[in-house]
Amino acid sequence: MTSLVNARSVSKNFGAVRAVDNVSFEIEKGKILGLIGPNGAGKTTLLKAVLGLTECEGDLSVLGFDPFRQRKQLMQNICFIADVAVLPRWIKVSQILDYVEAIHPNFSRSRAEELLLQTSVRSDAKVKELSKGMVTQLHLSIIMAIDAKLLVLDEPTLGLDILFRKEFYANLLNDYFDEERTILITTHQVEEIENLLTDVMFINDGKILLDSSMDALSDTYVEVMASGEGAQKARGLGPIAETEMFGKSVMLFEGVSREHFEGLGEIRIPSVTDLFVAKIKEARK
């Protein structure tokens, strides 16, 4: 079994609102998948369904478990950081390590202590005495000391300054990730993670707009910056989005091979952000 998460026609309604609408996808082992969507797109709901925190319709299997009904077994092999401020404020760092050590069969306390030594988090400090960045470091140290098959990060760096954010992702890639692990991540700060993703999924209004590997993305999408006649010709090839920049037209194409644009202007690989904006606009037309 190489696919860790297998979703077939998964839906979730909140009253009349369809937060997740008939979604199907797979996540394979060893991938870092970015789940990207605007606010209210259904990202968090989808993650909650994967984590067994909410019930949903359709077939959803995570590591072979039904996440809602077998949450305890699932949580032995899966970790998540849902938001930065979720560690209880009254607990001491040493107490939280004691607790996770007693509860979690796959937690290595020595590894967590090793990771904490690299930070300025002291083991006798209470969470409420720590800065927001330090709380995240603590949480990440705990998570990285758990030998889990799947790590789910929902806006893990929200509210942190840029230094912490950079460090967070560097730690994650260097000290944690290997081919045995899989990471599912959502964030608004797409630019910060697009270089570390292996796969990307766009979601809007509860539907998947795009589900692709990053490699396939650069084959499928082309961005052309052109002016005058070059722009005219390019426009004839049917861009999915067009914007103006420095008096030139920036056009995004889907499924049109690169050789068509030779000599028309500057050819680039579109950024995930631009692609995302184009896809959302296209969907809203």
Add this chain to the structure above:
Amino acid sequence: MINHYAALIKREFWEHRSIWITPVAISTIVTLGVLTMLMFVSGFAKELDLAIFGAQNIASDNERQAALTGFFLGTSWVFLLALGFLTVFYCLDSLYAERKDKSILFWRSLPVTDAETVISKLMTALVVIPIVAVLGIIATHIINLIVTSIWVASKGGNAGTLIWGSVPLLDNWAAAFIVTLAGAVWMSPFIGWFLFISAYAKRMPLLLAFMPIFVIPMLEGIFLRSSVFAETVLDRGGLPLFRSMDFDAMFEEEQWRVSEDVASLLNHIDIVKFLTTPSLWAGIIVCGLFVTAAIYVRRYRDDS
């Protein structure tokens, strides 16, 4: 499994430090009170000096034992009263605070089921807090016996026979243990209700928990012209654990006489009567229903 629950209950001690701070505080206050009283009576005659605990002027051992039991009982009631308040606030906070500070998502990210979490909180209220209270009672007794022994000895009395020889320690402590645990089980429908409200309330759990106790009797009175609910709640006030006492026998010949039977607290306790009281079991079932509801609310609620 046991380690699992041990960790969950240890967690409750970290979060709710009042569970162990309250007994320590009461013990300190009682000891200070006893010291003050000892100092105060020091100014009187020697007989009176010794009259508090190991009074030489009290006729028989039974009466001395009863006098000491009286003091012990007084201390224990203070603990039980505080325990009652503590349990109410503990239960109401136990599943509410984690939602308020949003740490619930952290707790739920670990391999612990919602049922295990809620049951660990029920066990804390039903068993752990009562045991801590009994330990507090025992420690307070020992500390105060030592204090009064020193005082009696300094007055020339024989603390060995007057105090320690007269104290029915094990009898008192066993009785305190039984009464406290039985009391907690007897009150379990309220514990279950408070846990449910703690899991359910979006805000103001205290208000929400106590409102029905006033509103339901009012509505029942207006619409049904009955008072079944109020009577059922009030019935919980009396713990059906004790034998009825024969006060007349204690006042033979216009004089206070205490027989051996009366001085022993355990002799007043009737466990069979307690266990065969139908409303005890009805209460346990009600507790079970509320706890099940609390587990479901924690599991299915999606407002994080």
